[in-house]
Amino acid sequence: MADPMKIRATLKGDLADVRVLMGHPMETGQRKDGAGKPIPLHFIQEVTVKLNGKTVIEGQISQAISRNPVFSFRVKGAKSGDKVEISWLDNKGDTNRTEAAIA
């Protein structure tokens, strides 16, 4: 089953509070499996946030972030109904994306 993603975006004045949950193992490369073999690095490298199709955040993150990361940030000048689209790219080249309308 593909790990899910979920966005919650709510407007407070002209600031949109955006919270995104991303299911991902975020392996640090430091753990070993039951047989003592190192578990390879596997982490989200890039997070991209678009507002109505226009890129507003491009974040580089690392294996220092926990499993199943949660990010929240505020977007200025947003309106109800604006489309927030968030995607990630990990070090294995896998990607995932989801979108939500600001409520």
Next chain:
Amino acid sequence: MLVSGRSVLLTAALTLAAGSAAAQSQFEKYQKMVAEGSPVELFELVGEGLWKKPQGPKNASLEQCDLGLGAGVLQGAYARLPRYFRDVDRVMDLETRMLHCMMTLQGRSLEEATKRLFGNADKPSEMEYLSAYVAGQSRGHAMAPGQSHPREQAAYELGRKLYFYRTGLWDFSCASCHGEEGKRIRMSELPVLYKPEAARPLIATWPAYRVSNSTFKTMQWRINNCFRQMRTPEPVFGSEVVNAMNMFLTVTAQGEPYRGPGTKR
């Protein structure tokens, strides 16, 4: 990980937390920070998918499962469990009832449906995902387990007895650890769970995500793991013992609005 070594337990369990009030607020601060980053909704999402997915020999979903408020009614159902079910003439908690529905609605065998009840960070179990989804449908509903049927009352009495019953290798009861105010093991407070003030906020946030090992845990896991810490055999999933214990804890916590699935240490 929970307590894993005998020496750790013996030295730590019996240490009174010094400067308890200050330590308390630090625990609370930590709890709050942890809750802000909680990914429980992801588990609810996957659980919803599994609830609606046709499975088993009968290729049926769990959507018609009757959790006590009628077939398919999820809103507020978890907050009213455990309760007596006439169709099986016994008390069941959420997990026991879902297992029943897997066997009756989906035609799955006991062996198959209980093959992997407790998962891990890499692969949570079906029961964990489903518990997250169903419990999430009770947010804001006051905890109100069944208490009118004689079997419900008997379950409560048995659970209460078990809580204080000393047994096993170490002659421990639940109350050996959860019996006095202000005790802790390492960074874990030991709540006095037979008192409503302690039970209410904690029981009303199970099942829960555990940040220390990135896993989602169910109430039956919690109870099993505490029996393990007592060095007794772990009770059978869905057994009378687990349901009675859960009934005792939930009745003690009754009235509290459900705020889970929660996030724990």
